Amino acid sequence: MDDPEHEDAREAALEGEYNPTEVEAKWQERWVEAETYAYEGAADPNTAYAIDTPPPTVSGSLHMGHLYGHTLQDFAARFQRMANGEVLFPFGYDDNGIASERLTEEDLDIRHQEYERREFQRLCREVCAEYEAEFTEQMQGLGTSIDWSHTYKTIEPRVQRISQLSFLDLYEKGREYRKNAPAIWCPECETAISQVETEDDERDAHFNDIAFELTGNAPREEFVISTTRPELIPACVSVFIHPDDDANQDLIGETARVPIFGHEVPIIADDRVDTEKGSGVVMCCTFGDRNDIEWYHAHDLPLRVAIDETATMTDLAGDYEGLSTAEARTEIVEDLESEGHLRDRREIVHAVGVHERCDTPVEYRVSKQWYIEILDHKQEYLDAGAEMEWYPEKMFSRYRHWIEGLEWDWLISRQRDSGIPFPVWYCTDCDHPVMAEREDLPVDPLSDEPPVDACPKCGGESFEPEEDVFDTWATSSLTPLINAGWDWDEESGEFRMEHPELYPFDLRPQGHDIISFWLFHTIVKCYEHTGEVPFDATMINGHVLDENREKMSKSEGNVVDPAEVMDEYPIDAIRFWAASAAVGDDFPYQDQDIVAGEKLIRKLWNASKLVDDLAPADPDEPEELEAIDRWLLAELDAAVADLTDHLESYEFAKARNRLRTFFWNTFCDDYLEIAKTREDSASTGYALRRAHRTFLTLWAPFLPHVTEEIWQALYASEGELAETSLHTGKWPSPQGYDADLAAGETAMEVVSALRRYKSERQLPLNADLERVAVYGPIEGFEGVIRDVMHVSELEALEDPPEITTEVAAIDLDYSKVGPEYGSKVGEIDAGIESGEYEVRDGTLRVAGEELGSELFEVERERTYSGDGEMVETESAVVVVSE
RNA sequence: GGGCUCGUGGUCUAGCUGGUCAUGACGCGGCCUUUACAAGGCCGAGGUCGGUGGUUCGAACCCGCCCGAGCCCA
Numbered sequence: 001m002d003d004p005e006h007e008d009a010r011e012a013a014l015e016g017e018y019n020p021t022e023v024e025a026k027w028q029e030r031w032v033e034a035e036t037y038a039y040e041g042a043a044d045p046n047t048a049y050a051i052d053t054p055p056p057t058v059s060g061s062l063h064m065g066h067l068y069g070h071t072l073q074d075f076a077a078r079f080q081r082m083a084n085g086e087v088l089f090p091f092g093y094d095d096n097g098i099a100s101e102r103l104t105e106e107d108l109d110i111r112h113q114e115y116e117r118r119e120f121q122r123l124c125r126e127v128c129a130e131y132e133a134e135f136t137e138q139m140q141g142l143g144t145s146i147d148w149s150h151t152y153k154t155i156e157p158r159v160q161r162i163s164q165l166s167f168l169d170l171y172e173k174g175r176e177y178r179k180n181a182p183a184i185w186c187p188e189c190e191t192a193i194s195q196v197e198t199e200d201d202e203r204d205a206h207f208n209d210i211a212f213e214l215t216g217n218a219p220r221e222e223f224v225i226s227t228t229r230p231e232l233i234p235a236c237v238s239v240f241i242h243p244d245d246d247a248n249q250d251l252i253g254e255t256a257r258v259p260i261f262g263h264e265v266p267i268i269a270d271d272r273v274d275t276e277k278g279s280g281v282v283m284c285c286t287f288g289d290r291n292d293i294e295w296y297h298a299h300d301l302p303l304r305v306a307i308d309e310t311a312t313m314t315d316l317a318g319d320y321e322g323l324s325t326a327e328a329r330t331e332i333v334e335d336l337e338s339e340g341h342l343r344d345r346r347e348i349v350h351a352v353g354v355h356e357r358c359d360t361p362v363e364y365r366v367s368k369q370w371y372i373e374i375l376d377h378k379q380e381y382l383d384a385g386a387e388m389e390w391y392p393e394k395m396f397s398r399y400r401h402w403i404e405g406l407e408w409d410w411l412i413s414r415q416r417d418s419g420i421p422f423p424v425w426y427c428t429d430c431d432h433p434v435m436a437e438r439e440d441l442p443v444d445p446l447s448d449e450p451p452v453d454a455c456p457k458c459g460g461e462s463f464e465p466e467e468d469v470f471d472t473w474a475t476s477s478l479t480p481l482i483n484a485g486w487d488w489d490e491e492s493g494e495f496r497m498e499h500p501e502l503y504p505f506d507l508r509p510q511g512h513d514i515i516s517f518w519l520f521h522t523i524v525k526c527y528e529h530t531g532e533v534p535f536d537a538t539m540i541n542g543h544v545l546d547e548n549r550e551k552m553s554k555s556e557g558n559v560v561d562p563a564e565v566m567d568e569y570p571i572d573a574i575r576f577w578a579a580s581a582a583v584g585d586d587f588p589y590q591d592q593d594i595v596a597g598e599k600l601i602r603k604l605w606n607a608s609k610l611v612d613d614l615a616p617a618d619p620d621e622p623e624e625l626e627a628i629d630r631w632l633l634a635e636l637d638a639a640v641a642d643l644t645d646h647l648e649s650y651e652f653a654k655a656r657n658r659l660r661t662f663f664w665n666t667f668c669d670d671y672l673e674i675a676k677t678r679e680d681s682a683s684t685g686y687a688l689r690r691a692h693r694t695f696l697t698l699w700a701p702f703l704p705h706v707t708e709e710i711w712q713a714l715y716a717s718e719g720e721l722a723e724t725s726l727h728t729g730k731w732p733s734p735q736g737y738d739a740d741l742a743a744g745e746t747a748m749e750v751v752s753a754l755r756r757y758k759s760e761r762q763l764p765l766n767a768d769l770e771r772v773a774v775y776g777p778i779e780g781f782e783g784v785i786r787d788v789m790h791v792s793e794l795e796a797l798e799d800p801p802e803i804t805t806e807v808a809a810i811d812l813d814y815s816k817v818g819p820e821y822g823s824k825v826g827e828i829d830a831g832i833e834s835g836e837y838e839v840r841d842g843t844l845r846v847a848g849e850e851l852g853s854e855l856f857e858v859e860r861e862r863t864y865s866g867d868g869e870m871v872e873t874e875s876a877v878v879v880v881s882e
Numbered sequence: 883g884g885g886c887u888c889g890u891g892g893u894c895u896a897g898c899u900g901g902u903c904a905u906g907a908c909g910c911g912g913c914c915u916u917u918a919c920a921a922g923g924c925c926g927a928g929g930u931c932g933g934u935g936g937u938u939c940g941a942a943c944c945c946g947c948c949c950g951a952g953c954c955c956a
Contacts, residue, residue, distance in 0.1 A: 017919095290956085394887070398954070401885055405955070512887085513953055543952075547893090551952065580895075580907090584887085586952060590894060592908045599921060610918035657896080657906070669923075676917050752924090759913065759924040766916045788916080814901040818939060825939040 014612055014713045018605040020570030024705040028143050034721035036728060037077075037145040042086040042501055049080040050502040052480045052535065053146075054510050054518065055092035055154060057099045058128045062138040064544040064552065064589060065511065067562045071578040072541055072652065073509045074144040078701035079647040080506075081145065083731035088502055090483050091139070091146045095128040096155040097472030101418050103127060113190065117417050117446065124418045125155065138563065143571045143704055145727060152482055154475045155420070160442035163475045164423040165488055167412075168435055169495075169529055170372060178433065180303070181369045181411065182286075182293050184353075187311035188360035192367070192415040201354045203361070209279065209344040210336060212239065212256040215264055219250040224343055225281045227288075228350065230336065231328040233258055234317045235285040235306035238265045240295065242273040245280050259341040260332065261318065268299055287364035289353075297408070307363055370413040370422065370468070374524055378403050384523050388508075389537035391650040392584035395512060402516040410524070412474040419469025425450040429460035438488045477521035480505050480534040495529070508535040512542065512584065539650050542586040549588045560589050572703040573597030579656040579702055600660060601706050604699065607668050608692065608710045614675055615688040617714075622682045627780030629687035630737055631744035632671050635662070636691055637734035643698055644731070652702075659698055667691060670748050677787035694732050740780065742875070747781035749873035750774055754789040757871055757880055766790055769880060771868070773797050776876025801879050802866040809859040810837065810844065817855050824849065 031037065042048035051073055056066055077089040101112060104120075104127040112120045132153070139146065152159055170176045183192040205228045213222050225239065236258050241248045252269045265283075272291060273282050284295045286303050295301065306316045313320045313328045320328045336342040352361045374381070382403050390396040413422065421444045423436035436443045437451045445465030454461050478486075483505070485498025497503055510518055519538060526534035545551055546558040553559065565574060569591070576597025581587035625633070639662045646655035671691075678684040693715060700707045704727060711726035722728060758767055768790045775797040778785065786794040810832045818825060827847040831837050837846035842853035864870035868881030 294956095398886055402954075405885080511953095516954065542887095545952080549889095549894095549951075582895090586888075588894070590908085593894070595921090596907060599919095602921065603919065606919040606922090608918085613917075653895085661906080668919090672918080673916060673923095679917085755916095755924055762913055764914060764916075765923070767914095790916085811902065814940065816901090818901060821939070823939050827939095829939090 014605075014609050014710065018602060018706065018709075020572065020601065020705065023709045024143060024571050027705050027708050028140055030721055031143075031145070031725070031727075032140055032148055034725075035147075035149060036722045036725050037081070037087075037089060037147050038149050038722070039088040039090075039147050040086060041499065045501040047085045048088065048499075048501045049077075049084055049086070049507075050088040050483070050505045051077060051090070051507045051509065052483060052505040052522075053090055053092065055094040055152075055476060055479065056135065057097070058093055058095045058131050058135070059099045059103055061131075062135060062562050064560055064562055064565075066139075067142060067565075067574070068544050068578050069509060069511065069541050070139065070142060070144050070146075071575050072539065072583065072650075073507075074142075074146075074575075074704075075579065075647070075652050075701050076507060076509075076539070076650060077145050078704065078727060079731070081727065082697065082700065082729060083644065083647075087145075088150065088483065088499075089144070089146050090150040090152070091148065092152040092154065092479065092482070093128070093132050093135075094154045094472065094476050095124075095132065096153075096159075096419050096470075096475055098414070098416060099472075100124050100128050100155075101416060103131065104418075111189075112417050121418045128153075128155070138566075141566060141571070143575075145704070150483075154472075155418075157442050159475065159478075159482055160420045162478055162482055162486060163420045163470055164436065164441045164443070165438060165486075165495075166474075166478055166481075166525060166529065167423065167470070168438060168441075170525075171435060173528065175373050175528060176370060176412075177373065178368055178370050180366050181371075182296070182364040182366050183369065183411075183415070185309065185363045185365040186355040186358065186360055187309065187363055188358045189355065190309055192365070199354060199356045201352060201359065203350065203352050205348055205350055205352075206333075207344075207346050207348050208333060208336075208342060210259060211341045211343055212259060212283075214251070215255045215257055218254050223248065223251055223256070223281050224279045225283045226279050227283060228348070229285075229288050229329070230332045231313070231317075231320075231325050232285040232288045232306065233283070233332065234261050234313075234320070235288075235304045236261075236263075236265055236283045237286055237301045237304055238284045238295070238299065239267045240270045240273050240282045240284055241267060242275045242280060243269040243271055245273070245275055248281055251281070260335055260339065270295060270298070286366070289364070293364060294407075303366060305366060307365075309365060311363060367415070369411055372410040372412055372474075372524070374410050375406060375408075377524075377528075378406060380527065381520070381523055384527050384533045387533045388535050391537060391539045392582070395515065395538075395540040395584060398512065398515050399520065402520060410521070412471045413468040414471050415467070416469050419472070420475055421445055421469050422466040424466040425463040426466065427455035427458060427460045428462040428464055430455060430458040432457040434463060439490055473517055473521045474525075476518060477525040480508075480522065480526055481529065486529075503530070503534070504532055505535050506537065508538040510538070510540060512540045515540065537650075540584050542581060542584055545586055545588045547588055547590055549586075565589075565591075565594070569594045570598060570601060570705070572601050572705050575702055575704075576600060576656065579652040582653050583650050600664070601703060603664060603668060604695075604703070604706060605710070607663075607672060608696075608714070610672060610676075611688050611692045612714060614679055615685040615692075617689075619682060619686045619689055621686050621690075624683075625687065625737075626681065626683040627740065627743070628671075628674060628678075628747075628784045629681075629683045630739040631741065631781075632667070632687050632691060633735065633737040634739035634741060635666060635744070636694055637737055640694065640698065640732050641734050644733075647701070656702060659702075663695055663699075666748075667695065670751065674784050674788045678784075696726060697729060697732055700726050740777075743777050743779050743781055746776050746873070746875045747778045747785055750776070750778060750785055750876055750878055751789060753871045753873045753876075753878050754785075754791075754880070757869070768792060771795070771881040773801065773868075773879040773881075774876055775800050775878075776873070778876065797877075801864060801870065801877060810839075811857045811859055812851075813855055813857070817851070820855075821849065 053073060077087050081087040101124060104124045105111060107127050108123060185192055207226050207228060208230050209224050209226050211222045211224050239256050241252050251267045254267045255264050256267055257264050284292050286296055287293050304316055306314055307325055308314050311325045313323045315321050320331060354361050382400060385399045423441060423443045425434045425445050432455050434450045434452055450463045480503060484503040487496060489496040522534055550558060573594045577593040580593050642658050643655050675684050675688055696707045696711050708726050716724040755765060758765055771793045772791045773795040778796060782794055782796055821828060831846035837844060839858060844851040844856050868879050871878045
């Protein structure tokens with residue numbers, strides 16, 4: 001396998017049984033080696049088809065979602081490459097965020113706090129590189145037509161530069177700001193974490209009912225709030241009442257005094273109060289939970305920080321300063337009780353947010369964060385989404401609802417070690433931000449100097465570097481710009497793209513779970529930078545469920561490992577399964593579908609061997625094709641047209657099923673059996689080869705390995721693989737064959753009927769039939785029927801055989817009768833049912849009405865009284881005499 | 883709790899701008915060596931189209947409610 005000479009020595013060959021293990025590995029290797037799928041550039045944006053592929057997060061190995069998603073993309077890429085020319089099918093890794101840090105910590109069993117930032121980043125790169133190499137190998141094992149010379153990693157310097165350029169551009173456009181805001185914080189790990197790193201956990205706790213006094217001329221003296229976190233009362237900034245809470249209406253607008261600490265807070269109405277819980281009166285602290293944060297934003301409340309980054313009470317907590325939150329809770333409850341403010345205390349179990357890794361309940365801490373302003377451009381982003389084609393269309397509503405529900409701007413700063421740094425320093429004296437120069441990017445403010453000696457605002461001469469890094473989505477939302485080679489051109493003073501013909505991209509494929517993340521954020525960024533919608537179309541794929549239609553989850557232990565599936569089945573068969581679901585629908589992993597794919601591959605292989613046996617290698621097209629051959633090629637034309645339509649609309653399941661039915665039933669079961677009897681026909685020889693070549697190209701996007709193997713064995717010309725590969729060849733177009741389709745169809749019906757006849761009598765299919773008479777349109781196909789069914793004498797009847805008929809039933813055409821007779825239809829039905837009707841001169845008299853012949857059909861039961869056996873088909877009557 | 887989506891023979895699915903007999907595959911039963919394929923061919927059995935109420939002459943399809951599942955947001 002290492003020796004390419006040896007490789008070439010065993011060229012593709014159509015002998016014996018198909019060996020997918022060997023053949024698939026061979027072509028995967030040769031495709032990559034020959035750079036078969038390299039994007040070679042195109043001058044015209046209309047001929048370049050570009051896919052903005054999802055960069056997988058490096059978090060271990062390939063899962064079924066990767067396999068499925070990339071296979072769908074590959075269907076599109078392979079079809080477009082054959083049909084329209086140049087295709088960019090790139091690949092990237094998202095290795096710059098929290099996921100890669102956590103992977104590193106787990107893999108090396110370390111904590112990032114134990115290392116210098118640079119050192120930890122280095123470890124991250126090393127660990128990620130290992131996982132990426134393994135992942136790449138698995139991806140190549142999928143046989144996708146990715147251009148492996150066109151890849152990126154989100155942590156690489158080129159992408160860091162693009163991320164920082166994006167930040168500077170949006171800042172200059174006035175679309176970014178920095179302000180104090182709360183973030184989820186783990187006091188154990190001493191770091192901000194994202195919401196996806198938290199989970200709910202049931203914990204024992206106490207509900208404490210605490211009395212607050214009212215100030216001034218209040219309607220009553222006090223009220224009671226319930227809380228599980230009494231240590232937060234020094235951080236209390238307001239009290240909330242539900243606007244519909246009749247019992248407490250009188251409190252709205254009053255001022256409350258916080259017990260022990262004595263500060264005064266307003267009482268405000270807000271419908272986010274849960275009236276079912278406790279007394280219906282809630283205190284808002286900065287910050288106890290996510291609701292507090294919403295209220296803080298909505299009512300512009302002051303900030304009182306009573307807990308620091310290590311979960312220790314601050315000076316705001318007065319006498320309790322320096323205690324842990326747990327200690328403070330105990331002491332504050334005791335003091336409330338002794339001062340008479342504690343009215344009740346009871347045990348409860350409730351859900352608290354904890355850090356999924358250390359199970360520590362999270363806090364909400366305030367720090368200065370960078371935001372991208374998006375709320376003021378909601379309409380633009382909605383319009384941008386509406387401009388794209390959505391496959392399936394229904395997914396647009398998810399995007400729309402997400403945008404309509406947006407309440408906060410996009411927080412892009414993260415307090416992490418291994419992301420892409422903000423290219424910003426702050427003046428130590430006045431906090432004025434100093435941005436890096438574009439030509440210097442990428443920069444790391446922690447090690448690089450700011451581009452100025454003095455603060456342009458106050459003249460101060462010392463600067464603090466920004467320590468935060470970008471949110472992962474802030475970078476992965478730039479993938480179209482990364483793939484198109486977006487950069488700042490110093491000379492012209494504007495942004496340029498290395499491959500402007502790729503942008504906007506033709507397709508954005510992704511799962512339905514990240515419409516609100518990847519797709520939305522990409523539209524925000526690209527729209528703001530370029531003023532254009534970044535995609536013509538988006539294809540939203542569903543999720544792969546387990547064989548019982550349950551979601552795959554590690555804790556349930558029902559995760560299917562693609563490596564095992566790929567070990568057991570040919571990739572082409574797995575791809576056949578991947579094409580079984582309508583795009584957008586969730587669908588189960590079922591190996592019966594993969595087995596069906598295996599059977600198809602075998603069928604294609606065996607049929608190819610037969611075609612090669614029956615037909616000369618490269619026959620010329622005869623002057624005139626015989627009816628049966630012209631019929632096949634006309635049907636093939638129709639299949640080509642249908643398939644092209646389906647693939648252009650990303651309807652892979654429809655394309656797959658259409659092609660399978662035509663190939664298996666029409667070509668193999670019907671035509672090939674006929675072709676066996678016509679080996680010396682130049683017409684059939686030509687049609688066989690024409691159809692066979694076409695089938696290989698039509699199957700190529702779905703079954704790239706087996707089709708390439710057969711193609712190379714039979715049809716490829718001499719030369720480099722990148723030129724001779726089936727996959728860089730042309731997609732077929734209908735050739736305009738004209739045939740009597742009805743006659744062909746009827747002939748096939750007659751053949752089926754004769755097969756049924758033999759089958760029912762337990763005769764072998766090649767048993768001889770003495771005499772067969774056919775009444776029906778089979779002109780030009782008589783000989784074909786005779787030969788394939790071993791009929792000694794076949795007669796085409798001019799007139800119907802001697803049959804007696806009697807009316808068996810009346811079939812109404814309800815689509816016409818309904819609108820015309822409305823509620824009378826019931827009576828008409830009843831009349832026919834009971835036999836109280838009459839058919840005369842093409843008119844049906846029933847229930848006092850006269851129905852014209854266009855409204856009904858008379859179904860007759862035929863009885864054959866002549867010699868032999870009568871068999872009926874849809875459009876013919878067949879009489880068999882043995 | 884809110885939004886979106888899905889629910890068709892044992893399993894997976896097509897059909898869903900309403901019009902008699904609901905498509906195909908896998909599985910199951912029976913029969914058969916057509917010049918490749920028995921891992922093939924032919925035939926057959928198997929469905930109250932999640933439940934319920936409504937609109938209509940007529941509903942798998944349109945509308946309401948309920949049940950179950952998935953995703954996103956709280």
